[in-house]
Amino acid sequence: MTITDAPIATRPAHRRRLTRTLLIWLLVVPAAIWFVIRGFGLERDRFIQLIAFTPYVAAWSVLPALIALAARRWGAAAVAVLTAFGLAMGVVPRALPNLDRGPGSGVEITVMTANLLFGGADPASVVRLVRENDVAILAVQELTVPATQALGAAGLADLLPYRSVDAEAGASGSGLYSRFPIADPGSSRTEGGFLQAYATVQVPGATPIRTESAHPLAPAVPESFDGWRSDLAGQPQADPGGTPRILLGDFNSTLDHKLLRDLIKSGYRDAADTTGKGWIGTWGPYDGDPIPPVTIDHVLADERIGIRDVEVHGVTGSDHRAVMATLTIPENE
Incomplete structure (x- = not known):
């Protein structure tokens, strides 16, 4: 060479x-x-x-x-x-439980959120979850008038007689049901067009809780991206000096979206994240679509509210799973 x-x-x-x-x-x-x-x-x-x-x-x-x-x-x-x-x-x-889950003493209740998929979810499945898990507050999204009637016929009114409901055709309707008396019921419409039912729930022995069924616009197509952004930015911030809040619903966003993280930083805890169950999927393949599960349904609780546990359950006829959180509400002073 x-x-x-x-x-x-x-x-x-x-x-x-x-x-x-x-x-x-x-x-x-x-x-x-x-x-x-x-x-x-x-x-x-x-x-x-x-x-x-x-x-x-x-x-x-x-x-x-x-x-x-x-x-x-x-x-x-x-x-x-x-x-x-x-x-x-x-x-x-x-996936790791937080050491700080908020106050451990107070009045314990279970709350639940469920997206009804254009009102088509099986009402008996929803009511069964409420009954078997002793749910005291239920938030629903995509609530239609027929779904409202079907839930009542399935026995929801017997379990949760107080309600703030604004049903509409399609995906925009919203509802909030409670075992306990409510005050100031109503609903607001987001810039994206979805309704969000709200009320102040009077849990016996506990401080009143401002509760809202959250449902920002889904970023399904490019035309909805701006609405999604404005809806998330417009969600009620936590008010450390005012009435404690619970936001629960289909946020159409995960903890990897900055706008949701910013909302939580205003003074909320994400219940699933707090209890180490933040990887459990709530939307995706549950109606047969070949989509990997993601976590877009959340229970956000004011930091003055304790978080004990979270469970996720399937809902027949919906592409979302129901999220339940056991919370400790501060006692009324």
Whole structure:
């Protein structure tokens, strides 16, 4: 071999090395971009929908990190490891119960939220969940007039006789049902067009609780993205100096959406996140659609309210699952 032959002989190996490095970076970069968008709340357009699947991306991001480390591509490995760690810090705590769940003493009640899928959910299934789980407050979304009548016929009025209901055709109707007397019932319409029923629930022996059935517009198509954003931004903030609030419903957003995280930071706790059950899916494949489960139904409770437990149950005829939270309401002074 002559001296001039050496560079030629090394070219294929050099090309293979460059190709492997490029392929590794192609694996690393998408998750890194995802991490930046999620971390800084930069979701726009279709990423509003995609960001809901962050837990799946977080699990996948471990693979590029392992590949980069095994291949000794240290630059790519550093980015991949930091990405996987950052995504894990965002999603892993949801599976870990919080030490601080709020006050442990007070009046204990169970609340429940259920999206009725254009009013088509089986009323007997909803009423059975209320009865068997001793639900005291029920929030429903996509409540139609026929669904209101069917729930009453199935026995809901006997269990929860007080109500604030504003039913409509389609997906915009809303309802709030209570075992206990209510005051100031009503509903408001979001900028996206959905109704949100509300009332102040008078739990015996406890401080009054302002309760609202939340339902921001779904970011289903590009034309609804602005409405989704304005509806989430317009949700009632917690009021540390006023009446404690409970927001429960179909928020059409997960804890990976910055607008929901900002709402919680105003003075709420997410019940599922607090109890270590924040990974349980509430929407997706439950009516047969091939969609990975995501958690878009939430119970948000004022920080002055204790959170004891959360359960998630299927609802026949709905693409959402019902979310129940056992809460401790402060005693009336």
